[in-house]
Amino acid sequence: MEISLTPEQQTDLQTFGRRLATLRKQRGWxxxxxxxxxxxxRSYLGGVERGQRNIALLNILKLARTLECDPGELFRT
Amino acid sequence: MEISLTPEQQTDLQTFGRRLATLRKQRGWxxxxxxxxxxxxRSYLGGVERGQRNIALLNILKLARTLECDPGELFRT
Structure with a gap:
């Protein structure tokens, strides 16, 4: 990503990425x-899980549906 | 937005936008x-509320914090 992020933003993306990875692994996927x-x-998902991608709404919804969870689950910390 | 969306994607963006508008108005804002x-x-927020913007994670979190709600609230239907 070319834009520069604040440490707080990096943390936010990493938190989301870790949550996504947790939900994925809970399913054994x-x-x-x-x-x-x-x-x-897969490379995009890897970037999201590492907190390197500022994933947008439509892809967040796509992941929630694929994982059969509420989108809010992806934001739970 | 230049990219073309499916009707389902348009509905997803509109649903999110309406939810944002509801939460905003609940605060009298x-x-x-x-x-x-x-x-x-403001013009960006108008676009989001009209379902014309595929808002990304960092801005979703910014709005949730500003509205003092859980990010998951923005996805509740």
Whole structure:
């Protein structure tokens, strides 16, 4: 990502990414499996989970539906 | 927005936008007030509320903090 983020923003993205990884692993899914099921690229998902991507609404909803969870679950800390 | 969206995606963005508008109005805030408090442009917020913007994670969190609600509240339907 070319834009520079504040430390707080980096933390926010990392928190979301870790939460996504937790929910994915709770289902016993690999990143590859989540990529296949969601239609998102594995490399993109890796970036999101590492807190390197500022994922937007439509992809957040796509992931929540793929993981069959409420979108709010992805924001729970 | 230049990219073309499916009807389902348009509905998703509109649902989020309506929810944001509801939470804003529950506080008796104008778009202008929310813009001032959040640091986001009023025209951008108008676009989000009309479902014309695929708002990303960091701005979703900014709005939730400004409205003092859980981010998940913004996804409640």
């Amino acid at each position: 690999s990143q590859e499996k989540l990529a296949l099921e969601s239609g998102l690229a | 104008s778009q202008e007030k929310l813009a001032l408090e959040s640091g986001l442009a």
